[in-house]
Amino acid sequence: MLAEPIFLPRFWTAQPPASYVFLRDDNGVPAEFYREMADKLSEPRIVESDGPHEAMLTHPEALASALLTAAVD
Incomplete structure (x- = not known):
């Protein structure tokens, strides 16, 4: 049973809700980088x-x- 393939036809087209947390004092990574990543969602x-x-x-x-x-939705 564990070797049977799983059929998920809508997996790649699903649009699950997304959230992004920005840390105001983060100096490790530029804020622009975080904003670019969030823009991809x-x-x-x-x-x-x-x-x-x-x-x-x-x-x-x-x-x-x-x-x-x-x-929270």
């Missing part, structure tokens, strides 16, 4: 959060709040 919800590139370690509450906001 189809109408993403853009959420900004305080914190640097290591926000998971330095600003976990702010990042968690931003992720929750990004995940």
Whole structure:
């Protein structure tokens, strides 16, 4: 059973909702780079959060709040 192929005809055409979290204090990667990546998504919800590139370690509450906001429809 595990060797049977899976048929997903609409997989590559699906438009799932997308979100993007920008970190305001991120000096590790230029903001333009992040904006270019977000522009490749189809109408993403853009959420900004305080914190640097290591926000998971330095600003976990702010990042968690931003992720929750990004995940809500």
